Amino acid sequence: MKKTYRVTIDQKLCKGCSLCVNFCPKKNLAFKDGILTFAGECSGCMLCVRYCPDFGITVQEGK
Numbered sequence: 001m002k003k004t005y006r007v008t009i010d011q012k013l014c015k016g017c018s019l020c021v022n023f024c025p026k027k028n029l030a031f032k033d034g035i036l037t038f039a040g041e042c043s044g045c046m047l048c049v050r051y052c053p054d055f056g057i058t059v060q061e062g063k
């Protein structure tokens with residue numbers, strides 16, 4: 001079975017730098033009205049987690 005990943009954004013930690021938006025190969029992250037949002041299917045590549053300077057994103061396996 002295909003693995004699924006849950007992406008959680010901590011709005012208190014996110015400083016809005018857009019690094020994760022640019023690094024996500026699936027284009028899952030975007031700003032809507034100044035708030036970082038996740039939509040789509042996460043491949044679990046962890047690039048957003050690795051590049052966020054503020055530890056604002058966590059990605060966990062499973063729904």
Ligand code: SF4
Nearest residue numbers: 024042043045046048
């Ligand atoms: S883990 Fe990879 S695919 Fe998933 S949201 Fe982060 S950058 Fe995008």
Ligand code: SF4
Nearest residue numbers: 014015018020052056
């Ligand atoms: S990389 Fe981190 S601080 Fe920058 S927009 Fe993404 S979650 Fe926010």
